[in-house]
Amino acid sequence: LTTPADVYAQNRNIKDIPAEQLPLVFPTPQEVVPGTGTYALQAGVQINAAPAFAKEASYLSDELGKLLGTKPATGSGSGIALEQDASLAPEAYSLQVTPQGVTIRAADGAGMFYGIQTLKSILPPASWAGVQKTIQVPVIQVKDAPRYGYRAFMLDVSRNFHSKQDVLRLLEVMSLYKLNVFHFHLTDDEGWRLEIPGLPELTQVGGRRGHGVDEKEHLLPSYGSGPDVTDTAGSGFYTKQDFLEILKYANDRHITVIPEIETPGHARAAVKAMEARYAKLQAEGKQAEATQYLLSDLDDKSVYHSVQNWNDNVINVALPSVYTFLDKVVAELQAYYKEAGAPLEYVHMGGDEVPAGVWTKSPVVQALMQQDKTVKNTDDLWYYYYSKVYTLLKARGLKQYGWEEMGMRKTSVDGKPHYIPNPDFSNNGFMVDVWNNVMGGGAEDLAYRLANANYKVVLSGVSNLYFDMAYMKSFEEPGFYWGGFVDIDKPFYFIPENYYKNSKVDALGNRLNPDIFKGKDPLTAYGAGNIMGVQGLLWSETVKNSARMEYMILPKLLGLAERAWAKNPEWATEKDSARSEELYNKAWNTFVNVAGKRELV
Ligand code: TNX
Numbered sequence: 036l037t038t039p040a041d042v043y044a045q046n047r048n049i050k051d052i053p054a055e056q057l058p059l060v061f062p063t064p065q066e067v068v069p070g071t072g073t074y075a076l077q078a079g080v081q082i083n084a085a086p087a088f089a090k091e092a093s094y095l096s097d098e099l100g101k102l103l104g105t106k107p108a109t110g111s112g113s114g115i116a117l118e119q120d121a122s123l124a125p126e127a128y129s130l131q132v133t134p135q136g137v138t139i140r141a142a143d144g145a146g147m148f149y150g151i152q153t154l155k156s157i158l159p160p161a162s163w164a165g166v167q168k169t170i171q172v173p174v175i176q177v178k179d180a181p182r183y184g185y186r187a188f189m190l191d192v193s194r195n196f197h198s199k200q201d202v203l204r205l206l207e208v209m210s211l212y213k214l215n216v217f218h219f220h221l222t223d224d225e226g227w228r229l230e231i232p233g234l235p236e237l238t239q240v241g242g243r244r245g246h247g248v249d250e251k252e253h254l255l256p257s258y259g260s261g262p263d264v265t266d267t268a269g270s271g272f273y274t275k276q277d278f279l280e281i282l283k284y285a286n287d288r289h290i291t292v293i294p295e296i297e298t299p300g301h302a303r304a305a306v307k308a309m310e311a312r313y314a315k316l317q318a319e320g321k322q323a324e325a326t327q328y329l330l331s332d333l334d335d336k337s338v339y340h341s342v343q344n345w346n347d348n349v350i351n352v353a354l355p356s357v358y359t360f361l362d363k364v365v366a367e368l369q370a371y372y373k374e375a376g377a378p379l380e381y382v383h384m385g386g387d388e389v390p391a392g393v394w395t396k397s398p399v400v401q402a403l404m405q406q407d408k409t410v411k412n413t414d415d416l417w418y419y420y421y422s423k424v425y426t427l428l429k430a431r432g433l434k435q436y437g438w439e440e441m442g443m444r445k446t447s448v449d450g451k452p453h454y455i456p457n458p459d460f461s462n463n464g465f466m467v468d469v470w471n472n473v474m475g476g477g478a479e480d481l482a483y484r485l486a487n488a489n490y491k492v493v494l495s496g497v498s499n500l501y502f503d504m505a506y507m508k509s510f511e512e513p514g515f516y517w518g519g520f521v522d523i524d525k526p527f528y529f530i531p532e533n534y535y536k537n538s539k540v541d542a543l544g545n546r547l548n549p550d551i552f553k554g555k556d557p558l559t560a561y562g563a564g565n566i567m568g569v570q571g572l573l574w575s576e577t578v579k580n581s582a583r584m585e586y587m588i589l590p591k592l593l594g595l596a597e598r599a600w601a602k603n604p605e606w607a608t609e610k611d612s613a614r615s616e617e618l619y620n621k622a623w624n625t626f627v628n629v630a631g632k633r634e635l636v
Pocket residue numbers: 301387388438470501503515574575576
């Protein structure tokens with residue numbers, strides 16, 4: 036068994052659906068009315084675009100140019116009309132194809148862009164095989180708008196670096212399926228992947244495997260890699276020019292790029308890079324400069340092990356130089372976005388998996404506790420840290436985003452630790468990715484608890500949306516399985532507002548006792564307003580080259596797009612019944628046929 040399609044063919048009852056019965060438009064639009072006949076699209080067609088859509092008109096002209104051999108003129112003329120209709124919602128569009136021509140209407144550029152994607156997707160597949168004299172566009176009427184404004188994909192480029200070309204290709208595929216947020220996990224223990232002016236060590240030391248220190252220090256030396264292992268030709272980071280190109284490419288496709296600077300844990304590359312800088316400046320006799328951006332207390336004797344077994348990967352948040360460093364990085368990010376003409380609203384500041392034992396034996400932390408009586412223990416340090424980060428971002432007009440842990444507060448129930456959504460942060464507009472919905476793990480309802488408590492929530496549940504999980508239980512299959520197996524139907528099966536209702540098995544496929552869901556918090560009507568949307572995530576420990584990256588992303592991405600864009604399917608809203616099972620099977624068979632058989636362009 037080598038491809039996901041093989042596995043499905045063996046394990047599931049897939050009914051072959053003839054190509055002409057496959058839905059023309061995917062993700063599923065709100066309304067599609069197919070007609071009869073076609074519009075003959077030929078070179079010489081003109082794109083008559085409202086002034087607001089000059090950018091989208093030129094994008095469409097480029098795309099059609101590839102198929103027709105010459106780029107259609109834009110501005111006035113006949114054939115294709117891009118009209119502005121202020122009565123439509125943001126991102127909504129309508130598309131009308133008649134034998135006389137094509138009309139797309141939208142209120143904003145994003146809506147127009149999605150109308151264009153839909154137009155591209157209804158062209159017969161043969162249109163893409165070289166230059167065509169005539170393309171027969173089927174007559175159709177589509178009215179459409181997304182379910183969620185936040186339709187995201189996260190890519191980890193730290194554990195294994197992925198080239199600019201791979202990122203651009205991913206953005207292109209995302210745009211085809213109307214995804215609009217690219218969460219760029221740029222830093223982690225294994226690598227810092229973005230050039231920051233004035234801090235060359237970040238990429239020279241932090242962008243390389245081993246970070247310039249002895250690999251043997253670490254218990255898992257093969258964990259993650261850099262250019263010298265997987266990418267001998269290229270570099271292990273994005274230069275300023277690369278990054279600007281990515282930002283512009285995404286912006287042209289109505290994709291917002293959210294940068295992630297992972298802190299205070301998962302930060303070994305940055306920690307080691309700034310230690311190297313410190314040592315170099317010390318040796319040059321520049322004492323004051325040496326400590327300016329230091330991220331670690333060199334006298335810290337705390338002992339800890341991160342989930343991935345690092346013992347030196349956490350920033351020491353009691354050091355004032357940490358905030359000088361973060362402000363510098365954020366300022367440079369802001370300058371990049373400004374230069375690229377791309378919007379920057381949220382910065383993702385990490386927050387996951389800070390190991391127990393951290394900071395306990397740090398003299399710098401002890402000094403802070405003497406000075407600041409609100410900091411009594413390491414839990415208090417957590418709020419100290421994220422309050423300061425919040426202030427730092429706010430001063431630059433930016434908003435805070437992080438992993439779910441950022442929004443949790445430790446309390447105690449019957450002497451045992453108990454975590455609740457932290458009320459001090461929720462009213463500051465924090466946005467969190469909720470990843471822990473491990474079935475049978477106890478936190479199945481965490482996303483809803485955070486949303487009900489006024490956190491903006493991006494559903495990122497491991498059970499269905501971690502694309503680094505293997506497709507299936509098999510020794511040949513690349514990928515993790517700590518959160519279960521994520522095959523092509525898992526993202527498709529994820530019902531945002533009721534995602535654990537249909538869970539029947541735990542991460543390893545063992546049958547769950549349905550009682551574990553009793554007494555869990557449902558999403559309230561208020562909380563539903565805080566669900567920003569859905570995100571698929573690809574962590575890259577096991578993803579060492581572009582072929583594997585593509586294998587893990589496609590066709591899983593299509594199920595994600597469907598849940599992020601389309602309305603709740605009928606089978607999700609029906610009560611558990613034979614009929615909902617039947618509806619589900621029908622939808623699933625169609626989906627697998629679309630995902631597995633339809634040619635990607
Ligand atoms: C958990 S869940 C992580 C990542 C790993 C991933 C592997 C979360 C926010 N962190 O650091 O790469 O598991 O599946």
